[in-house]
Amino acid sequence: MADTLSRLPQYRSVRDIIIQPLINTKETETCKQVHNLNDVNMSMLRDAVVHDNWLKNNPCICSYTDGLAWKGDRLYIPDKCWSSILAICHDVKQAGHFGFLKTLHLARCQFWWLKMRSHIEDYVKKYHVCATTKSRVGKPLGLLQKVSEPVRPWQDIAMDFIVELPNSKNYTVIWTVVDLFSKQAHFIPCKGLPSPKHLATVFVQHIYRLHGAPRRIISDRGVQFTARFWKSFLDLMGSTQGLSSAYHPSTNGAAERANAMIECYLRSYTYYQQTEWVEFIAFAEFVYNNTVHSSTGHSPFLLLMEWNLNP
Numbered sequence: 001m002a003d004t005l006s007r008l009p010q011y012r013s014v015r016d017i018i019i020q021p022l023i024n025t026k027e028t029e030t031c032k033q034v035h036n037l038n039d040v041n042m043s044m045l046r047d048a049v050v051h052d053n054w055l056k057n058n059p060c061i062c063s064y065t066d067g068l069a070w071k072g073d074r075l076y077i078p079d080k081c082w083s084s085i086l087a088i089c090h091d092v093k094q095a096g097h098f099g100f101l102k103t104l105h106l107a108r109c110q111f112w113w114l115k116m117r118s119h120i121e122d123y124v125k126k127y128h129v130c131a132t133t134k135s136r137v138g139k140p141l142g143l144l145q146k147v148s149e150p151v152r153p154w155q156d157i158a159m160d161f162i163v164e165l166p167n168s169k170n171y172t173v174i175w176t177v178v179d180l181f182s183k184q185a186h187f188i189p190c191k192g193l194p195s196p197k198h199l200a201t202v203f204v205q206h207i208y209r210l211h212g213a214p215r216r217i218i219s220d221r222g223v224q225f226t227a228r229f230w231k232s233f234l235d236l237m238g239s240t241q242g243l244s245s246a247y248h249p250s251t252n253g254a255a256e257r258a259n260a261m262i263e264c265y266l267r268s269y270t271y272y273q274q275t276e277w278v279e280f281i282a283f284a285e286f287v288y289n290n291t292v293h294s295s296t297g298h299s300p301f302l303l304l305m306e307w308n309l310n311p
Helices: 042-050 053-057 079-091 100-108 116-126 128-133 196-211 223-237 253-270 274-289 300-305
Strands: 063-065 068-071 074-076 156-162 173-179 185-190 216-219 244-247
Touching (some): 042 068, 042 079, 173 196, 185 253, 185 274
Antiparallel strands (some): 068 074, 156 173
């Protein structure tokens, strides 16, 4: 029976694009303001600015600092350099191999070039790794059940498990926990499906210490499982706090979407070396929380901390 990560074409793992550091590390403070700019060949970029025909025909549109062109607060990228920028905004571990809109949003935050939207759409559509590792996503059939909106972070959470993963340092399960307010998520590797008692201990270590106790948990593991987990958690805390739990598989969309994202991420970066997936969990969590979500229009980090973190 195929596991979550192994539903891939059988071919020898060869990176379609090998991204190498192209630049020396001695950059100006202005350049350092742009995320991951040290992964771009700066001498090539400056040379491209000098010979760029669009800049020659439109000399007043951009400002210039240290041989670089800026359109407002975004770095202008000449034609011969935008593919290198797309590698930063799409291919690397800190970017996540996301789709067109999220890649466009990430690139637009700090870069600008002509026909940027169409270039990014074409790049993502034709990128071989994405084409061979991502599955189609669509709404399930059936009636939707509305979940009441939380009013503060980590008040209401959804949780789910990804099971039967290839053994990676004795880990075979990922526990996904999502805040329904900000969509922030934590992805916690587990050595098998935890018992409710063990899950309570893991919850204290990874969730409670950062976010406190939730008001409600949405899970498709069943009401009894959630109730036993919560009782174990309260025993650890010495508390009698009540919990509103829900068994609604059709309303657990937040956790299911997070699961789908991390599965795509791991397939994109582990290739046939699927036993290494646990080493990518931290990167996957960072990328998920630092990327804009369609339901909120912002990244979880931006909603919770008022800024995105530097990849």
